[in-house]
Amino acid sequence: MPDLGRLLREKNIIFVTLALCLLFFLISPRFMSVENMSAISRQIVPIGLIALGQFFVVVSGNIDLSMGMGSVLFAILLGVCFGLTGGVAVGIVAVIVASLALGFLNGVLVAKLKLPAFIVTLSMLFMAQGLSGLIIPRGQQIFLMGGFFRFVGSEKFMGFYWSFLFLVVLFVLAYIVYNHTRWGSYVVAIGNSEENAKLAGINVDRVKIGIFMFSGLCSGFAGIMLSTRMGFVQPGLDGNGLLLDGIAAIIIGGTLILGGRGTIGGAFWGLLFIGVINNALNLLNVEDVWHQVFKGAVILAALGANWVLWQSRQAEAH
Amino acid sequence: MTSTAMASSAQNTKKLDGLTLRYLVLIGLIVIASVGFSFANENFYSLTNIGILLRSIAVLFLLSMGMTFVMLTGGIDLSVGSNVAFSGGVGVIALTTTGSAFIGFAAAIFAGMAIGAVNGFFIGRLKLSAFMVTLATFALARGLALVIYDADSINVSNQTFLWLGGVSWGNMPVVIPFVALVFIALSVVLYKTTFGRDVYAAGSNFATAFVLGRRPEKTLVWVYVLSGALAGLSAIITVGRVSSGQPWAGLYLEFDAITAVILGGTSLFGGRGMLLGTILGVLLYGIIINGLVLTGTNPYLQSLIKGMILLGVVLLDTYTQRGKTA
Structure with missing residues (x-):
């Protein structure tokens, strides 16, 4: 039986999200239309992949700042491979290999060399940004056409986009791994106390490298989804916005930023919350310049709520 | 990292020796980098170019000095670049509505301090992680800047407001002696006041500092406010340099500042480092960046190189430090 506080927290974000939906519906009835709902479901896919990878990193007490720019780099890598071969198979394999390699590199630098995760991944952010502009001829866009991009980007199955279904399947798998496997409990243990995890005989380094490889892979998937949705790739896509949205989703979903606590369900509701906000800001014709203010404020508010959470955890412990 | 500001004098001399060696290496690298770029660009050594170089990194000097305080406490401030745009926007709006340059100055610095105070409150009082x-x-201040400017730049013609960032005495931009003055003032604060010792204490061992009654949580708040105030000053200089306020000013400057501070020998884990190292770090990093710009390097290649420099320096530091403690 899950403990009551956790259930309540998850329900909080559910209520807030539903209340927001109702509010937006009252302001603009178009918000609740089927078309708009499925538009939201497609918009949240790249953010959701970032959030999912980041979730494990944050629960283990780390951060991966390279995920946003990483996914831009991988989208462009896919585009370049597509341009060279005219097919997607090579591109997808290249993206998966490259994203796992980036994650492995992050993981080794953090776990083996004991470098702070935010500095390692910050430098990777800049290298990814640099590479994304170097592997594509300057000032060019690559247009992505063909069955795969149309299928993933705009085909539906039983009313749901395939990309959204892919995201849901990944969330379910992550839920099972996080809650029902030993590896999942290792992640939580490391987030609570690395020392204790080591004493308990957990191979901390290996788990950490695995976590970063997973977050790398997620940014690879996010890159693929990004490219299918837009139909073209170019350097200078807003990778940092994607990163911030992903982090906001999991913090809003009640993941403790100090590590050691969080739920996949909460992360998913946090993701829906971000999706609804993003969509409504566009639908209600809120000026672009306000979007970032809003997001920064939402993250800051969620951090405040996180503090309350932390306090209650301290109180529980005593 | 066991050496604290309160450590014995023997330990202090030993710590200084390590840093002195690093400073000599930095000076050597600065010379090598200057010679290298003088081959690539024959104008590199002209007095005019040195003036231009120093002016272009004046803002980085200020932000890096603030970042040094922050990192000495074991923290990080990713918001300073966005804060330059935000406080610049507030300053320019205050200037254009009141017509008084001094109200503009004050508004910019207060706006910078306000962002710093928000950081300080969440980090110092609520004890949330600094990078989060x-x-x-970082997002909030950039967003506010975009709102203030309505995503467009605003031209500024008030000569008093532009003086600090725009005027030169001969080949010497006035901002250079100004940066030197700030350096001297901050050195006095860091080495000669109790607040300075509190900064080292908070970074060396927060719990011990707390037990000793040094109120490290309060120190943290003020460190971020200081960093914000320097961002406000940087905003005034940035506006002065280009005669206009820009919503995208200072983009990713926090990254440059962090790299320069680490280059200057300040530990990522707090408690160890000096302002002089930061000055040398900014000089070396500034010469490299300026050289890349002068030689017309692809901006994407520049950001790849920046990322590699940061990672390389951190790797090198951790490697050498671990060698010492082992």
């Missing part, structure tokens, strides 16, 4: 909080204000 300042990542939020």
